[in-house]
Amino acid sequence: MKTMTLQEFQAACQAQASNREQIVFRCPMCGTMQSAQQLIAAGAGADFGAVERYLGFSCIGRFTGAESPRRDPDGRPCNWTLGGLLQTHRMEVVTTDGKHHPHFELATNVEAEMHRAALAGSSI
Numbered sequence: 001m002k003t004m005t006l007q008e009f010q011a012a013c014q015a016q017a018s019n020r021e022q023i024v025f026r027c028p029m030c031g032t033m034q035s036a037q038q039l040i041a042a043g044a045g046a047d048f049g050a051v052e053r054y055l056g057f058s059c060i061g062r063f064t065g066a067e068s069p070r071r072d073p074d075g076r077p078c079n080w081t082l083g084g085l086l087q088t089h090r091m092e093v094v095t096t097d098g099k100h101h102p103h104f105e106l107a108t109n110v111e112a113e114m115h116r117a118a119l120a121g122s123s124i
């Protein structure tokens with residue numbers, strides 16, 4: 001299990017994106033990349049504050065009627081959330097109180113750039 005302190009996590013987020021709505025995470029089950037901007041576009045909430053609790057925790061597919069994760073990721077979102085009984089996450093953020101919070105992994109900076117560029121060319 002990969003762990004990051006909250007401070008490390010926030011620094012990594014800031015290094016990846018200049019705007020918090022543009023930070024890109026990867027669902028551990030389907031492998032798709034997703035951001036708050038996409039959650040808002042998918043109808044999960046009206047603004048960052050409304051989708052923050054889903055970001056990096058519930059796959060965007062939950063808001064688009066996606067199926068359960070497939071055995072082999074096919075590039076489409078799934079309906080996974082880290083709140084279930086099965087522990088499938090690969091990363092935890094450790095807060096100063098010592099608690100471990102499951103979280104989707106951050107995309108690498110290069111992956112995030114490519115993802116944002118692809119989105120900019122589509123309607124979402």
Ligand SMILES: [Zn+2]
Pocket residue numbers: 027028029030031032059060061077078079080
């Ligand atoms: Zn997923």
